[in-house]
Amino acid sequence: MTDQYKVDITAAFVKLTSAEMEALSYRKTNGDLAARDTLVCSCLPLVYDIAQKFRRNNWHIDLEDMIQHGNVALIRAVDDWDHTRARLSTLATWYVRNSLIDMIKESKYCIKNKFEMSRQSCDDMRKIRDADSNDIIIIKEKTGLTEKRIKLLQRIMSSKRIGYDICDMRLHTYEEYESQVDSNIDGCLAELIELVEEVVDDEDEKDIFFYWLRHVHKNNKTRLTADGMDSSLQDVSRIVRKTKKAVRTQVRSNA
Numbered sequence: 001m002t003d004q005y006k007v008d009i010t011a012a013f014v015k016l017t018s019a020e021m022e023a024l025s026y027r028k029t030n031g032d033l034a035a036r037d038t039l040v041c042s043c044l045p046l047v048y049d050i051a052q053k054f055r056r057n058n059w060h061i062d063l064e065d066m067i068q069h070g071n072v073a074l075i076r077a078v079d080d081w082d083h084t085r086a087r088l089s090t091l092a093t094w095y096v097r098n099s100l101i102d103m104i105k106e107s108k109y110c111i112k113n114k115f116e117m118s119r120q121s122c123d124d125m126r127k128i129r130d131a132d133s134n135d136i137i138i139i140k141e142k143t144g145l146t147e148k149r150i151k152l153l154q155r156i157m158s159s160k161r162i163g164y165d166i167c168d169m170r171l172h173t174y175e176e177y178e179s180q181v182d183s184n185i186d187g188c189l190a191e192l193i194e195l196v197e198e199v200v201d202d203e204d205e206k207d208i209f210f211y212w213l214r215h216v217h218k219n220n221k222t223r224l225t226a227d228g229m230d231s232s233l234q235d236v237s238r239i240v241r242k243t244k245k246a247v248r249t250q251v252r253s254n255a
Helices: 002-012 018-029 033-042 044-055 063-080 088-105 119-131 136-143 147-158 174-179 189-199 203-214 221-228 233-254
Strands: none
Touching: 002 044, 018 033, 033 044, 033 063, 044 063, 044 088, 063 088, 119 136, 119 147, 136 147, 189 203, 189 233, 203 221, 203 233, 221 233
């Protein structure tokens, strides 16, 4: 189904010039729904590509669901787009990525990867949002959560998208969220994948790092990666160290 969908959107894709997009932007602002639809269609392949990247290590979510979620975010991006301030592709990428990140964080599946939010935390954040209030006392009464946990999750919900240390191997369990109020432990695996895509150019090194990341919760992850990717232990260790360093440098520069 997704393969046919890619064929369909690729066949229907028409690259728009800057002048054409500017003209469509004016028409869209004046209520022209056809212009709006044309702009949306021009970015559908972009949504598909982003969804595929996010699915790479989030197999618990169907690709079709990610695409649908991303398309909804794309429509919001088109509606909010001002051609005098940013390119549509830039704004759409930001909207779609953030939407998929939220989708992954709020997934009800129990994700075991150490870079991902726990199911309990996702459920608790949903309770806080449903309380529809910023008052901790009111949220406490509506959710039954402790004040300490509410404060922690509120900070996570409003924190920067990438705020974790890639070398931090603590599991994000309910107890650790309760006890480590002053620790910056926000983060999402999908964001890490996107960051690696930005800072690593060599495709083989990316594949090795992503394979290592898939087994990050195992003690013998380096050997598993070496065997699975037909590489040496030394090469795997070198690539993982190099990638971690590049990611940390990029995170600091984005802070």
